[in-house]
Amino acid sequence: MQMSVLRERLLAWWAGAWRWVLMAAGAAIAVYVLLGQHSQQGLVTAAALAGLVIAAALTPRIPLAIALMAMPALFVSSRAGMGGTDLSVSDVALAAAFGTAILLGQRPFSRPVRQILWLNLVYQFATLLTVIVNPYLANTVEWFHAWLLISGALIVGWSLGRAGYARLALLLMVGAASVISLGTIVTGVVQYAHGDFGPVYPLWPFGMQKNFAGTVMAFAAVIAYANPGWMSWSITWARASFWLLCVGIVLTQSRQALVGLIVAILVVALRKGSGGVKHSRFVLLLLIPGAWLILLMVLDQISSDNVFNSAHQRLEWMRAMYAYWKLAPIFGHGLRFWYQGGWADYQPPQGEIEVLVSTGILGLVAFLVMCVGMMVVLWKVDPLYGTLAFAVVLSRLVQAQFDLFWVAGQVSIPVVIAGICLGMQAHAAARGPLERRHAAARAVTP
Template identity: 60%
Template sequence: MTSTSTRRELWRERIADLWANTWRWVLAAFGAVTATYFILERGVVGGATFAVVVGALVIAAVLTTSTPLAIALFAMPGLLISQRIGLGGGDLSVSDAALAAAFGTALLLGHRPYSKPLRQLLLINLVYQFATLFTVVVNPYALNTIEWFHAWILVSGALIVGWALGAAGHARLALSLIVFTTCAFAMLTVVEAAFQYAVGNFGPATPSWPFSMHKNFIGTVLAFGAIIAYLNPDWVGWTKGWARFAFGLMAAGIVVAQSRQALIGLAAAIVVAVLRRSTTGRSRLVLLLLIPAAWLVISMVVDQIESQNRHNSVFQRVEWLREVYHFWRESPIFGHGLRYWYNPGELPYQPPQAELEVLASAGVVGLIGFLVMWIGVLVALWHVDPRFGTLAVAVLLSRFVQSQFDLFWVAVQVSVPFVVAGICLGAMDHERSTKEGPDELVTRVPLGRRVPFSAGVGWRR
């Protein structure tokens, strides 16, 4: 009788092991087929980027046995790729797909419970989600509902992904992957500028490989990497020489890309570093670097105004802002719906300014929720331990400042700073738990009774 029970248990264990590995083989086969599809559909050049991304995610899935958050780590470079996948006629980007894969992994395998600062940020984001729910109800179309969930993933989902990586002790690796990728983008941008300058073209330099990048996209992404390298928190552990090189390379990339909002956003982050100089070690003299940056931005704007070219970015933005304002007045309370510019007959472009975009999309109600979200997030992070909170505040403030002069709800440019903020909070919790040591073992007790799980820390039911 005993031997029969033992054999049954052995068979159950074998079946369980087989099933535990089956999903990896299925995912590997799916990844191979998908990569082949992209190469056949778009050619070697056009499909190579997607094939590499899919292959990386498949490798990460296989590695989850030894490194549970391998998929989330492998997704970090993918977060910086804005290229559209276009599966089934959709508008999904590589960044969205990478974030979705990382988010699923973080939910299933991430550390629990969440820290108090992270819970605060998630609740603050819910204020904005609740405010925009009205426009989803008032303007019933599919893309409106999809974008409502998408916006939540870009903020709360990104925070949870960053938190999971930081709390698991992967903060340095995750930030390194982001910075290494932005350094590669910066190198491509500088090389492109060198070729342009050699033939007398002194316009904005933007890479066209491995995918085409707009100057404001590349500038914003490089600003994120430059901020991380510039602050170089002590818990990351990079050498000063490497951090300075990375910062200089990405600052050069921003300059040759001629992205004005990226320069302004980077300046805002430097101001945060100076305000927290007791933690960052940055002297007030660093503010002198803002003088040439301000001169460069002002001179470019003045040149465009003096040119009287009605189609340059300055005059075009003024015209867009005027059109969006009149469009908003047609539905001032709840707006026209998220991503309304894809609907036939509506204003056919995304407003190039954050508050005006939210105002036209979600009305006054949505704008109030948007401002509450941003003010609440920055205030909450400002009260976090400066060793961890300074980087989070700097990168998010930089993004908010950038968005005053360009599009806001763009996948890469929203998700990356919130992932970085989540990494900071997770790293703080990881350091705290490491210093405190593992909790004492707790025996089962009747419901309602309390036993100590760590002396002087708290109680567990």
């Protein structure tokens, strides 16, 4: 009897799902052919755009379908390759989600969201002076891009949370990161089988740099570990996802991802009132050998005679960046200056140095005001919603002490998560009076 019921449900599901499967396949093939990129990059781009096509078709029934479908695409670092642009799939997905959120998202914004938007505006105003002093195209484009990565991502997350899609959006993120982790593990097994025990650069579902893979998996691991009560997520699945993601992060040997994850876990585990889910203290014991391993790796590189290893190279780049900054100390050399040629044609090795050389003293002060202000705003939010938001943004700031800060998905993902948490808080607050009114109506109904 149960088997017949199950069979009927599957048939009913397929009766409505088959057309979406055909639409997905058709959209992917069409985009793949139109792009003319018969490669893995073209296939990934086609799949991502096909998802957006399907989301657009679903919009009349689910107004924020495009924003929801964009959540996994935020984890795709491949170049979109449309019209000769250098946009990543993550950028395209965020822009599409932002347009949807602006048109269909609920208003007004909550007080914490408005405060963060104003803080970002302070930074944007300061860096506008850099755009004026250094008039080249990439500088102007990156100025708008930086605004999208903070304010745009925050509005996207807020709109999803406020509309009641917080749980689904976060699960889509964890699912996308888990796929990357599986790809990292598969790549690592093949690599180790050939006797190479170095850092793993995932090759599936698409090729990516180890630090990108490690950091985005770390954000998802924080979600799985925090697992706030309002997510209503099974503890078993949350812990399984967390450990899967941790394995992937360790295989990449991304130090910035590991340090950022350790700091975020400490915040979630030690802060009171972060939700009804009891966080495992066993993880805290594993942080000690993890931190010790990172310290040994850094000390080993510093004491090494290899002047081309990561530690020595970063120190050399820092000295070069300091010398280059002194040529334009007030307004800097412009955003993405290292792509413009000249003797400083390599990326700054640290977040604040990147901002200092790009935007000068004014930009760095505004950047610090924005970052510290965001941390203060998120810390004051009810821990049930604010702990996860604070932890992921703090994790990104910690990661930036070892690499660039303004990197597409690595900035937008934690800010989207923070926006989702703030939107969910507003959604829960709005539901409270509504539920009380419904209860009162039921009480007087015969």
